[in-house]
Amino acid sequence: MNLRKNVAKVLLVAGLAGTMFLTACNSKGDGGTAAAPSNSGTLKVGMECDYAPFNWTQTTEKNGYPIAAGGYAGGYDVEIAKKIAESMNKKLEIVKTEWNGLTPALTSGKIDLIIAGMSPTAERKETIDFSNTYYTSDLVIVVKKDSPYAKAKSLADFKGANITGQLNTFHYNVIDQIEGVNKSTALETFPAMIVALRSGKIDGYVSERPGALSATSANKDLTFVEFEKGKGFEASEEDTSISVGVKKGNDELLKKVNDALSKISEEERQSIMEEAVANQPLGE
Numbered sequence: 608m609n610l611r612k613n614v615a616k617v618l619l620v621a622g623l624a625g626t627m628f629l630t631a632c633n634s635k636g637d638g639g640t641a642a643a644p645s646n647s648g649t650l651k652v653g654m655e656c657d658y659a660p661f662n663w664t665q666t667t668e669k670n671g672y673p674i675a676a677g678g679y680a681g682g683y684d685v686e687i688a689k690k691i692a693e694s695m696n697k698k699l700e701i702v703k704t705e706w707n708g709l710t711p712a713l714t715s716g717k718i719d720l721i722i723a724g725m726s727p728t729a730e731r732k733e734t735i736d737f738s739n740t741y742y743t744s745d746l747v748i749v750v751k752k753d754s755p756y757a758k759a760k761s762l763a764d765f766k767g768a769n770i771t772g773q774l775n776t777f778h779y780n781v782i783d784q785i786e787g788v789n790k791s792t793a794l795e796t797f798p799a800m801i802v803a804l805r806s807g808k809i810d811g812y813v814s815e816r817p818g819a820l821s822a823t824s825a826n827k828d829l830t831f832v833e834f835e836k837g838k839g840f841e842a843s844e845e846d847t848s849i850s851v852g853v854k855k856g857n858d859e860l861l862k863k864v865n866d867a868l869s870k871i872s873e874e875e876r877q878s879i880m881e882e883a884v885a886n887q888p889l890g891e
């Protein structure tokens with residue numbers, strides 16, 4: 608969810624003016640130069656703040672948390688970050704970072720953790736370590752309600768469709784599983800994919816279910832196709848799960864993160880996600 612970027616503002620414009628959360632699950636500025644490690648009393652967490660319902664940017668404090676550079680962040684990842692910081696008795700600092708800059712920011716010491724709907728893929732594990740899973744989702748395809756693909760039941764129904772996914776995510780890679788599909792150029796953000804979909808440039812895009820819920824909540828002309836087992840995408844558990852990124856070799860911090868996550872029950876995680884979907888400003 609790789610289970611998949613400012614989403615609150617851009618998606619709202621897409622939904623209201625017709626002009627991604629957003630995207631997790633799995634893959635969207637720059638880490639920049641190395642920075643001094645955060646002081647022992649602060650936990651610096653990097654996220655896009657642009658991938659509802661996992662994380663987004665908003666202008667008000669309600670249901671949000673301050674971003675270091677200004678504004679407020681909300682979403683599932685924010686609530687998980689708050690719980691981890693509280694468990695470690697540290698002050699949370701959210702560092703808004705573009706997707707492709709998250710790993711460089713972590714390895715350079717600019718941030719302590721990545722909590723951004725990132726999946727612990729084998730490729731990423733070569734560079735950074737990951738915590739235990741803190742959310743698991745499934746893959747869907749977002750389409751227009753009046754599209755012939757809205758009634759699709761299987762991947763085979765998307766033969767000939769123009770489908771895309773977010774750049775540098777496994778969402779884009781799984782499109783190859785659709786026989787006869789027209790694999791459109793990957794786009795950098797979920798808001799960009801929504802604009803492309805609503806304008807007719809594409810017929811659909813791959814998303815994790817939470818991100819699709821946010822997109823369809825903000826854009827009433829959109830819907831998403833879910834697949835029964837055996838008729839949808841094949842994906843490994845590591846692709847559809849989401850974990851916290853930790854700098855390689857920092858076993859002490861990794862243990863503390865896992866300890867914090869172990870205190871969050873599955874019921875509470877689902878409740879947090881439901882609240883995130885309800886609270887995201889995109890559908891207001």
